[in-house]
Amino acid sequence: MNGDLAIDVKGMTKRFGTRTVVNGIDLQVRSGEIYGFLGPNGSGKTTFIRMLCGLLNADAGSGTCLGFDVIKESEAIKTQVGYMTQRFSFYEDLSIRENLDFVARMYGVKHRRAAVDASIEQLGLAGRERQLAGQLSGGWKQRLALAACLIHSPKLLLLDEPTAGVDPKARRDFWEQIHRLAAKGLTFLITTHYMDEAERCHRLAYLAYGNLLTHGTVAEVIDGAKLTTWAVRGTDLLNLAEKLRQCPGVHQAVAFGTSLHVSGGDATALEQAIAPFRSDYEWTLIRACLEDVFIHLMDQSKDNFAA
Amino acid sequence: MSHRFSITRFLAIITKEFIQMRRDRVTFGMMVGIPMLQLLLFGYAINSDPKDLPAAVLMNDNGPQARTLLGAIRNSSYYKFVKQLHSEDEAREVLEHGEVQFVITIPQDFSRDLLRGDKPALLVEADATDPAATSNAIGTVRTLINSALQNDLKGPLAYLAQTDVPVDLRVHALYNPEAITQYNIVPGLMGVVLTMTMVMITALAITRERERGTMENLLSMPTRPFEVLLGKIIPYMLVGYIQVVLILVAAHFLFHVPMVGNLGLLFAAAFVFIAANLAVGITFSTVSTNQLQAVQGSFFFFLPSLLLSGFMFPFRGMPQWAQNIGEVLPLTHFLRIVRGVLLKGNTFTDISLELWHISMFAIVALIIGVLRYRRTLD
Ligand SMILES: Nc1ncnc2c1ncn2[C@@H]1O[C@H](COP(=O)(O)OP(=O)(O)OP(=O)(O)O)[C@@H](O)[C@H]1O
Ligand SMILES: [Mg+2]
Numbered sequence: 001m002n003g004d005l006a007i008d009v010k011g012m013t014k015r016f017g018t019r020t021v022v023n024g025i026d027l028q029v030r031s032g033e034i035y036g037f038l039g040p041n042g043s044g045k046t047t048f049i050r051m052l053c054g055l056l057n058a059d060a061g062s063g064t065c066l067g068f069d070v071i072k073e074s075e076a077i078k079t080q081v082g083y084m085t086q087r088f089s090f091y092e093d094l095s096i097r098e099n100l101d102f103v104a105r106m107y108g109v110k111h112r113r114a115a116v117d118a119s120i121e122q123l124g125l126a127g128r129e130r131q132l133a134g135q136l137s138g139g140w141k142q143r144l145a146l147a148a149c150l151i152h153s154p155k156l157l158l159l160d161e162p163t164a165g166v167d168p169k170a171r172r173d174f175w176e177q178i179h180r181l182a183a184k185g186l187t188f189l190i191t192t193h194y195m196d197e198a199e200r201c202h203r204l205a206y207l208a209y210g211n212l213l214t215h216g217t218v219a220e221v222i223d224g225a226k227l228t229t230w231a232v233r234g235t236d237l238l239n240l241a242e243k244l245r246q247c248p249g250v251h252q253a254v255a256f257g258t259s260l261h262v263s264g265g266d267a268t269a270l271e272q273a274i275a276p277f278r279s280d281y282e283w284t285l286i287r288a289c290l291e292d293v294f295i296h297l298m299d300q301s302k303d304n305f306a307a
Numbered sequence: 308m309s310h311r312f313s314i315t316r317f318l319a320i321i322t323k324e325f326i327q328m329r330r331d332r333v334t335f336g337m338m339v340g341i342p343m344l345q346l347l348l349f350g351y352a353i354n355s356d357p358k359d360l361p362a363a364v365l366m367n368d369n370g371p372q373a374r375t376l377l378g379a380i381r382n383s384s385y386y387k388f389v390k391q392l393h394s395e396d397e398a399r400e401v402l403e404h405g406e407v408q409f410v411i412t413i414p415q416d417f418s419r420d421l422l423r424g425d426k427p428a429l430l431v432e433a434d435a436t437d438p439a440a441t442s443n444a445i446g447t448v449r450t451l452i453n454s455a456l457q458n459d460l461k462g463p464l465a466y467l468a469q470t471d472v473p474v475d476l477r478v479h480a481l482y483n484p485e486a487i488t489q490y491n492i493v494p495g496l497m498g499v500v501l502t503m504t505m506v507m508i509t510a511l512a513i514t515r516e517r518e519r520g521t522m523e524n525l526l527s528m529p530t531r532p533f534e535v536l537l538g539k540i541i542p543y544m545l546v547g548y549i550q551v552v553l554i555l556v557a558a559h560f561l562f563h564v565p566m567v568g569n570l571g572l573l574f575a576a577a578f579v580f581i582a583a584n585l586a587v588g589i590t591f592s593t594v595s596t597n598q599l600q601a602v603q604g605s606f607f608f609f610l611p612s613l614l615l616s617g618f619m620f621p622f623r624g625m626p627q628w629a630q631n632i633g634e635v636l637p638l639t640h641f642l643r644i645v646r647g648v649l650l651k652g653n654t655f656t657d658i659s660l661e662l663w664h665i666s667m668f669a670i671v672a673l674i675i676g677v678l679r680y681r682r683t684l685d
Contacts, residue, residue, distance in 0.1 A: 087520050091323065
């Protein structure tokens, strides 16, 4: 086994036709860690996860997942991984209990009945277990899918946008449950588009166009981006944003509630750009937030691709 | 471990398929409805006495008995008298063009020979391309002649009427020498129905998972192709048997098809045949990317089965190449088994070669399916 790394892969690459969708990604996830996997739509998150659990053949890459060879031993990996697909993929014409029971049997869960009962209890679906999965609301489907992924007590969970369409309360419960499980030693790789969720991860990675742009803890990622951000308050911010976007040195000017976040990679260039507007507005230097960093990274990599 | 065939997983898939089958009322209804519909359609066509079949008469004799016969034909509800012919060439032509279904030739000196007790030859030529429609009508010729001539053969001629038939009736079933009867069709229908429904239902089995997105989940679980494929086949075996029973019951009670042979043997043979068709379907399923393709694939298999198996046309009447294709298809062999067991009382030894053919087909189809089964989403 590879120390305490649940995932340790190098150079994972996937091409569809001539398009490289995942481009030589290295990723290390420690056991018991909650690892966030972020990136814009189509950046290759789902594709990467599918390669990890043997659903897609990698075109290049090597490494281990739970100590098994990620390329050659995917059957062994599957027994210890819980994969929650982005799109609901349980049987809509089976009831909640039947779905859970099916999954439990497929993984050869011991004391199956008890495991299914416990899972239904935990879900808070006792009494509704005979309802068809297809009749559940979107959020409940997500919760059912998560429960089903956990039923065989996997060591690693690959969750692809598990909280999409889930209400805030349920989302909070979900994250609490994840942290509880992680404390017991389970490892999570979670994709999400929510910034607050990203901040709840121990570490995270950011992908764009198949490339891994940055990774580390939230603080490391923010500091690593070397982004200077100003918050502006005043009147007619919309107009100001419009003007600022034209200026060199300004990468973004984004409205956040009643203030505007203006950021750029070069602190001096940014200062020059905002100088003409300094007196008319209230400016404060703030710490960039994750979203600023991600959008900044994405724009940068877009420029790289154009070049 | 996941590397060997697991009974637990196999049973999990079977159970799941059963539940899904039960919930899918429409499909299940079709599985029961299709055989019934086909039986009724085919059965009705066979059972109904065809009426008003177009007929022509070639009169080479103008004697009183010949005219009586002509009159009887004109008045019969079986035949619709179309025209009187004047030459054999003309007779051939109207038959060939399908203008009439029968040509009745009354030979020269018919009346004279009849009175002499010489049993004149009466030729009935029938276009038997649609044998189900013509076979009954051919049978009635005999009755028709008897009753028609009954009136003429009275008094001193009564002795002629006592003999079975006073004429030498010759029936030529043209274009389809092997006249197929309902005893032939109803048992054959069992094989046809099974081929149609069994192939189709499993052809949809895997493409449906792919289209609904559940395949991604299924593939992420540790399972072997064999478990999935076999697990999807078994539940439909039961559906197949329901169809077999339905058809047998109808064959017995509605169509009075004789059942000479051992029904247990037939059930055992049906097992192999149903499995072969399900295996074909599942193999189509693994190579199709969507449900439409899967359905088209099953038709691609169904049509030659229907046409070249000997169900539609007499097997021995087909050209050699068609027979060669037919020999490969499971339906061909199953038809021989069903007809053999039901009608001729064939035993296991009689049908073992046919069974062997079907088994080989099933095994090859299943192997292709397992090999083609994609274990990734690529
Ligand atoms: N089977 C496939 N064939 C061809 N292209 C594919 C296939 N699957 C994914 N792609 C392409 O690969 C790219 C990455 O897709 P992927 O689903 O991994 O993105 P993602 O990061 O999960 O996006 P999202 O946040 O929208 O879920 C996309 O451009 C997509 O069009
Ligand atoms: Mg995705």
